[in-house]
Amino acid sequence: MTRHESPTGRASRLCAAAVAVVTGLGLVPAAPAAAAQRTPSTADWKPCPAYSDEALEAMAPPRALERFKQLLARLECGTVSVPLDYRRPKGRQITVAVTRLKAQDQARRLGSLALNPGGPGGSGYLMPVELLTMSDAIAGLNERYDLIGFDPRGVGYSTTVDCPPPDGGPGERPVGPITEAAARQLYDLEVAANAACGRSDTAFLGQLTTANVAHDLDRVRAALGERKLSFLGVSWGTWLGVVYRSLHPDRVDRMFLDSVAIPRFSIPAFEDGRAAAAERNALRMAAWIARHHGTYGFGTTADQVRAAIIALRADYDANPRRFTDLDLPVDGSIVALSAAQGAEIWPVAATVLAELRDATGPTAPPTVKEVLGGGPAEPPPSEPPADLPERFNPTMNRAAFCNEDPSRLDFAAAWESYQRRLADNPLTGRSGGFSGGCAGWPLPVQTVQLRPGGGSLVLSGHRYETPSPYEWTLQTRSIVGGRVYTVDDDVHGSAPLEPACAADVVAFFDTGRIDGGCPGAPVPSGPDDRSPRASFRA
Template sequence: MGRRVHSSVAVAVAATSVVSVIAAVPARPVQAATLTWGACPTGVSTELQCANLTLPLNYRDPAGGTVTIKISRLASADPTKRRGVLLVNPGGPGNSGLGQPITIKNRPAPRSLLEAYDIIGFDPRGVGWSSPVRCGLQNINSTVAPYALTTQDVVTQSGVADAMADTCAGSAVSPLLPHITTANTARDMDQIRAALGETRISYYGVSYGSALGAAYASMFPGRTDRILLDSIVGDTYMGRDAWRSFGQGVEDRFPDFARHAAANHATYSIGSTPEQVRANFFTLARRLDVSPLGDVNGIVFRRRMFSALYRDSAFPGFARLWQTLANGQVPAPTTPTTADNYVSAQLAITCGDSAWPRDVATYQADVEEDRIDFPLFGPAAANIYPCAHWSVPPVELPAQVTATGPVNIMLLQNARDPATPLNNALKLRRKFGARARLITADQGGHGVFHFTNNACANDHGLGFLVNGTLPDSDRLCPAE
């Protein structure tokens, strides 16, 4: 991973060289399936229709087992204006996408978008209603590692990560795990396309969904219509560099929160200037490292900060928590939760997509380096992950981004994103070359298209999906 680069939202992006998809063994063709639409599972909107697809577990051995992929459909609001289908993915990896069409509709989506497409949601393989994988992980709802205070903390976390990897390796779903990958999900998407009777598909994906969309656009460039990628991971998978980039993202984004807190000093009393807010954050975090208040220690406090940076709307809640802790008061306890399917699928995808370093010393060195470069969250983002102990190496290399193909990709990116920093978007933009355009919004947070009120960015995204409008060059949308 390159060291810290202070991003400029006006960076010019040059075309990149042509690369092609790399796979260990070519996938064999699969005969297109047919769909039978009916009611969706309980808890999924009754406005949607759902169907199942039975697809190969391993595309290199189509007769060697299957997975069931559950898909949903929000039919075009006006079939006379229907352009085609828009597949959508909300990110993760590990998030269910079955209800995503209704989430988009209720955001609310402009009627022109709802008329232009049948919006197709789906649970990726291993997730939700699509042959879910559950390792049996208890009391775990996140794979983000704890903030390492010392190199010994990395050793301790290595033991935790090793135990998680062992639990998955010894679980009943272990034979499925090597095939729960981004590349295979992209192949599933192409089977969804074929089953829908479409020669090409459009796609909208957020966060990890940008990596999935980049994989599809690289593996099947001739079958793409309009590809909108939002909050960019930077490649076709979420590898170690993507997780480690959280450190950069938090440094980019935290000043937005600090300005909010300083402007509301009379309410929060956690700092009268942005600089004072930042200094007070470190002071309180160190205090909580030694003396937790209730179930909030320094690790939890930093994680709460990271989560709050996703949306401006979360700033007041985190500021009030900070105020409570700074006053020495014990905050209301949180109820421990387990998200076994989410975490198990996320591990399968992340560890199955790419190989991670296996020696603890590498993570110790990275933690100490990022403690200097990205002190707010770097020692968490660089800490060791269960992929370092994963029992089965990836069965194929990730898809490589290709600059060969139609000019039909739009990248939407906030300038200050805590989880997918602008540097990642610039990286993917260079790889796609002339195929893509980058629209950068001068704002913070995770998610651009109708996640914020930036009319410029939203208009670019909508104009592209509905009318195919792609600007001649990259654009910067000013803050609103």
Template sequence: MRSHVPGRPRRSVSIPGPAARRAFAVSLVLAACLTTSPALAATAQAPARDGSAAGLDRYYRQHLGWGSCVKGPADTAGRDLDKAGVQCADLTVPLDYADPAGRTTTVAMSRLKATDTRHRIGSILLNNGGPGGPSVESPPDVRKAMKDVGARYDIIGFDPRFVGRSTPLDCGWPVGVAWFSAGTSRAAFDRQVTLQKSLADKCRAAGASVLPHISTRNTARDMDVIRGALGERKISYLGYSYGTYLGTVYTQMFPGRYDRVVLDGAINPGDYRPRLLKGSERENEKALSDWAAWAAERHDTYGLGRTRAEVLATVDRVVAASARSPLTVGVGADAFRIDDSQVPVLLFTGIGDDADPTRAFLGEQLSVLHMAAEGAAPTTLSPRFAATLRYMLHGGAEPSGVQLAIICGDVAAPHDPQLYWRDIERNRAAHPLFGPLTNNIGPCAFWDRPREEPTQVRRDVSALIVAATGDPRTTYKGSVELHSLLPSSRLVTLEGANRHALFGRYGNTCVDNEVNRYLATGKLPTKDQTCVKQAG
């Protein structure tokens, strides 16, 4: 059941685009300034007595119609949420916070209510990263990660505006990801320029009326409406990856309206930009090298080399072969051609986690690619590998484009393709594999400039920051820098792990205990804490 602001017409925004396609096959991680409108600034800086801003009371005071999470007969995720005791509702928010009487859109929410009501702490809001990551389905997993303290919170998931179960944006992209390598030649880069411009054009055609309103700052405004609609004076927050940037933005825009804040795998806001992974080349090379050592110990399984150096040399040969001519892998309907713009994406995705199952999957993929590079006849792919390639090259069931729409709506990107090419060439000598990936051009180069300036960190926040020293996505350096920007924060460091996002996901008891102790007591550690990777 959709909630609605009483006394106003139902004018939710609908986004034209193709109907939902098949279920997601796999998740691949990414991976002149404008003057802020006074009206937009007022929504964050001029709170009324109930915590809302002038003209927004009807949104903050709206009734949430909590009920079943099932959206239709094929909604198995919704049925699972119902079985877990989760309730769902839709929140109405203004499309444009500078025009609260104008068009609206909906934000999907979920709630797993506290069971220890006698010791209830409040509500905790979740964001899984992305940008564009949904979290409506996350409360049961987070309740489990929070152990005993989870029963003391209402755990609130939400899909940010135009994501997932919220009113969706669909750019109708023919690929599942917009983030590829520039490859090994100028011709490969020029093909990327053409592709990335076409992706931006598709988004502009599909959602021109809403693209200016898709941004982190507007998602933060939606979060504060969630807080108000829940009847909470303050709300706690757990954010992973990009969710740490979103959480930081919320604390800067809405001081005094948050309670306990956990930022896991943090981004330094000064580094947040369309080429978000630029500067992470060394961390990714270290993660790849560690994986190569792991694969070398399993040469009899994968056939990639008996030493770290031999495995890395095999990787280089695979990339070089894919640059000469695309590698054909798989047969029949699951036959794919993979070139030097795509092989690095598979490598990058596979080294984001140092757990054995993730490493084994990358070993499987490189074994297949190696055989193709050596001229072997294609063989049947595993269902998982076929699904990965199908999604990367042809897209999945869910609407496409919102992740880049958020980033492009936050920070302006350089428009000149030659600038990207110069950056790629400067980085190629030191980082031949990942430099052309992290410095490549993307759709934001062909996007309109954002309506607002990026958020600046000017207020201290007593948050708990969690980070792994070998994080190849949001580097440890970024977490340390955010910690320095927030002097009252504390940093929990996990040493020896090449892993992105830790709490409740990596199985490190020390990290999980530190987070849960903070969530239970509201008291940060007296000093920064260090945990070590557990054996096995």
């Protein structure tokens, strides 16, 4: 799952990777599974949206554009009606937007395979098309399965509501470590924004929970005429998967969950787990930089590199630099953020660190400027095409997190938690900003109790990744069962994209069998080995 900061959160001009990244939570269902199944469901199929050339070019890279169009031409689109509140199944109804890409081999068809990219708040409406254009290796999923996309309630073409923008704004990003007084001001702004959002439409926002999305998914299953449903989820999609399996255990066929979410959710545990994983992976990066001392000059051992980066971060916090061609100052958070990058971006991140160490100004070094963006003269980004579908809904993200977060920290607890993360993670702790999380959210906490379920379950964990630390995979297995599949990389959600891993995913859905793991994305061989698809991650 991906926790997105509120509009009052820390602003950044860093170029971020488009990662459908993400976690999990822990719940008694909002309504009994029997109530969710009470009313028969049907799908209302209708013509799919038509997209402009500008929207298509924004959705697909040039090399995949024709393939994207071909798949769109095969896509079927519709809606399924579901109760807003499953405790009142005959009350207000809302719609869930669904898509279907029928199996190519109808004679050997195995069933329907639902897809979710993460979030909460991520759109899965076009995921059948997007997934098949990302990797030839994963395209085999569509041979024997109908691929089912859907927008969860609160997202995209499904019934949605958007919270009003908060009063005021975050102001300028703090330069250097945030003070307790500034953190308290930020906390108060977040409390006010959460309270205003949660009270804006309590009837709808209170029903934005993973349990309800799982019940909606079961309505989709029924509308498709399937006795059982297979499922592929990434990031928050893994949380949705285990919740669906807990609430509808007899409706699961085969389920593959990649980058497994935290199984017992609270925002402090979520943030602590990610921070510790980032620090561990930074030590891997330090060892890689040490192997290339001739290029970067930080030392010949991981300990030497670690000490040098910590000293550089402390120096930039004490003496932030201002470059004439950047519109933001550079402080220790940028050093920490560089140290927190995944392996695919290590050559760029190490270059940024070396350039920051050697910078004399007045202009920014070239890679630093490339990563952070230009100055005030840089043209503003163009408006997206009007018909571009919503990719992510921040209101759904906030509501699903906060409805399921039992912590609701007061300022003292939030400040103590943040200070502890800084102390425990000297390399990367400053890459994360202070936040009050769900403080001030006015709606009651709704939790889900995970249970073992039916069908075949594979939990895919990435040994070194930060957004979904590997230990969350093992913790989830201890609660719900299933088989662990280990990807030996640090790339969130890479299993459907890396050829060897994707082949295993396809084979699992075809046969129900899978081995213990795959190599995943390779570590760069040297400073010049830069992945064309990797982006600097904020």
